[in-house]
Amino acid sequence: MNYNTYHIFFxxxxxxxxxxxxxxxxTKSLTVTELTNKIKEEQSKVSHALAxxxxxxxxxxxxxxxxxxxxLNKDTILPILKIIxxxxxxxxxxxxxxx
Numbered sequence: 001m002n003y004n005t006y007h008i009f010f011x012x013x014x015x016x017x018x019x020x021x022x023x024x025x026x027t028k029s030l031t032v033t034e035l036t037n038k039i040k041e042e043q044s045k046v047s048h049a050l051a052x053x054x055x056x057x058x059x060x061x062x063x064x065x066x067x068x069x070x071x072l073n074k075d076t077i078l079p080i081l082k083i084i085x086x087x088x089x090x091x092x093x094x095x096x097x098x099x
Contacts, residue, residue, distance in 0.1 A: 012056055017041060017049050022072065025059065026081065029071035 012018050020039040024030060032050065036043045050070055053059035058077050061068045072078055 008056060012053060012058055015049070017045060018053060021046065021049055021053065021070075022058070022077070022081070025070060025072045026078070029062075029069045031067045031069055033067075035070070 013022075017039075020041070021035055024035055024038050030038070032043060032047055035050075036046050039046070050059060050061075054061060054070075057073055059070050060073055061070050063069075
């Protein structure tokens with residue numbers, strides 16, 4: 001069992017900036033500039049976070065003209081997010097806030 005793989009994967013999902021990016025990309029593909037404007041973060045921070053997400057293939061990119069358009073890995077990440085949403089709906093009705 002490779003614990004390091006799990007650590008890297010869940011570390012990406014535990015980062016607030018990366019979660020903001022993932023949440024925005026759930027509904028549509030966006031450029032770095034569009035993401036920066038939507039989540040109100042510095043472009044360098046968003047670009048760095050996207051690079052990490054791309055490295056683990058959580059996010060994929062496509063070049064369109066001079067811009068790179070980012071989207072979620074629909075084969076793996078979207079199903080994982082649906083499982084999380086279902087879990088929350090069933091098991092976290094009283095709230096799953098960390099205390």
